[in-house]
Amino acid sequence: MTKSRKPPSLLFRLSLSAVAVVLLALGLIGLSVERAFRASEESALRERLESAVFAVLAGLEVDATGSVAWAGAPADSLLTRPASGLYAGIYTREDRWLSPSTLGVDMPVEKMTIARGADRFQAADAGQPWFIYRLGLGWETESGEIVDVEVWAAEDGTRLDQAMASFRGDLWRWLGLAALVLVVAQLALLFQPLQILRRIAGEVRDIESGRRDHLSGLYPRELSPLTENLNALLKTERANVEQYHRALGDLAHSLKTPLAVINSQLDAGERIGVAELRETVGQMQARIRSELDRAARSGRRTMLPPLTVAPVVERVVRTLRKLYPDMEFKVSAPASLRANVAERDLLEVLGNLLENAAKYGRNQVHAIFDAHSSSGRRSGLRLRVDDDGPGINAERFAEMLQRGMRGDERAEGQGLGLSIVQGIVESYHGEIRPQVSPLGGLRVEVTLKPS
C-alpha cells in the first residue's frame, strides 16, 4: 500500500524559500563588492607606484656618460627600508640605480625595456607577483646631451592579496551576520500570518466543541472571504438544523391530535367506524406529506459543488422506463452540462415532472436540459419536460401548484408532485412555468439558479 505523504508545512516551505532568497541576494552583493574593492585597490596601487616614480625622479642625476647618481633622500621612506614591499630603480644604458629597499630582493626588472616618452603598468598575475610601473624618458645632461633613462617602481602583489583576504574575511563575516538577521526577521514576519491561520483553526475547533457559534470578524481583509464563507456555511447549517427540529416538532404535533381522538374513542369503548378511521388515517397521511414538503421548501442550500447532469437524468429515466414500459422517454442533455445543484433535489424535480408527464402523456415524454443564469464558475440549470397529453391551462396549473390539489383523479397525486417541485424551485430562487409543448401537450419549464 502506498502511503500518501503529507505535504510539507507552510512554515517549512516559506522558511526554505526565505533562506534561499537571502543567501542568493547576499552572495551576489558579496561578489560585486569584492570586485569593486579589488578594482579600487589596484587603481590606488597604480597611483602609489606613479608617485613613487616621480619621487625618485626628483632626486635623479645623470651625467654625460650615462652613469646614474641619486641625490635626494627618498621621499618615501618605504624605498629606504629593505624588503619594505615598495621598490624603485633607475636604468640607463650604462648604469643603474636601485632603491635601498631592493636589498636582498630578487627584482624582476632586469634591463631597460621601454622607449623614451612611453610608460607601462603591469599588474601581478599568475606568472609573476609584481605590480610594476615603468616610465621611459630622455634626460638632458649639463652638456646638452639627451640620455635614455627608465624609472620604475614596483610593489609585491602579495600585499594586495593580503589586503584582499582581510577585506574578504570582514565582508563575508558581516554578510553572514546580515543573512542571519534577515532570515530571522523573515521568519518572524511569516509567523504572524500563520498565527492568524492557527487562530482560525482554533476558533473552528471551538465551534465544533460548541464553545462559540461563529468566527470572530477580527481578521485581515485578505482572509475575510474565507471567514465570511465559513460563517455563512455555519449559519446555513444552524438554520437547517433548526428547521428540521421545527418541522419534526410540527409533524409530531399535527399527528398527536388525531391520535388523541382515536385514543379517546378507544377509552370510551366506542366502536370506530371504518369510514371514520379511514378519514383520520387520510388526514394523518396528508399532514405528514405537507410537513415534509414544507421542510424541503425552506431548507437552505449553500455552496453546492457542480454536478454533471446527464448521468443523474439517465438514472431517473431508467427508473421511469421500468415504471412506464409503454412510454417513450427522450432526453436531450449535453454530456458536459454541469450545474451547482444538489443531486437529491435534481432527482426529486426530475422524477416528479417526468412521472407527471408519463401519467398524462399518450406515447412520449421529452426532457431538454441546458445551462441557465450562470455567474462566474457557478452554473444554474434550465429543464423543460414535454408530453403529448391533453395539456393544461395556466390557471389550472397555478391551482395545481397549491399543495395537495390534484389535477385529475385519473392520475392521482399530480398536484402533490408539482408542489414538491415548486418548493425545491423556490429554494433555488428559480421559476416554474407551464407552456404549450411542441409535442402538443404540456411543457413545464423549470429554472434553477446556482446555489
Add this chain to the structure above:
Amino acid sequence: MRILMLEDETTLRENLTDRLRAEGFVVDAVGDGIEGAYFATEYPIDLAIVDLGLPGKSGLEVVKELRRAEKRYPVLILTARDHWQDKVEALDSGADDYLTKPFRTEELIARVHALLRRAGGHASSALEFGPLKINLSSRKVSLDDEPLELTRFEYKLLEYFVLHPDQVLSKILLNEHLYEDDADPESNVIEVILGRLRKKLDPDGDWKPIQTLRGQGYRFSPERQ
C-alpha cells in the same frame, strides 16, 4: 402463482398475506432479510414483495442478491421513503416497481397483477386467445363471448398457463407454483383439474389450447386470431 412476502411488520405481513391468499396466490411470508434472501433464491417464486427496512439484511440487498442469482421474476418494493432518490436507488438495485407506505391493499393487488402480466409479456390485462378471452384484473373468462365459469383452482391453472405461454410446464413445477405446501409429486390433482379445464375450454375437442408433451409436461400455445 407463488409470491414471496418479505415484510417485518407482523400485522401488515399477516394482513397482506391473507389478502393475497384470498386472491388465489400461494404466499411464502417471511419477516427477516436473511431468511428472505434464502426463499428468494431457492424457492420457485413468481413475484416478490420486499420491504426495504428488514432486520438481518436490507431489502435492497435481498433484491441485489436475487438478481445476482439470475432470478428474473418481478420485484415490488415497499417503503415509507417517498423521495425520488430512494425510488431510483430501489429500481437501480433491480426492483421493478415501488409502493410507498401507507398504501391501500387494492393498490398493492393491482400492482402485483400488473407486474405478473408484464412479466408474462402482456401489455394489457384483457387477453384474447382465439375464442378465449381472459381479463386478468377482473378475473372474468369467456369463451365465444359466453361467460365461462371456472373454479378457483381451474382459474389459477389457466392464469399460470396464460402468463407462461409457449413454455413447457412440468407437473412438479405447476404443483410448486400453485399449491401452498409441497404437494405429493405422485398426486394426480393437477391432471384432474387440467382435464376439467380442457373440457371447459374446448368442449368440442377441436381446438386443443393445452398440449401434453409426454414425459415433459404441458404447453399452452393456442393459435391466436
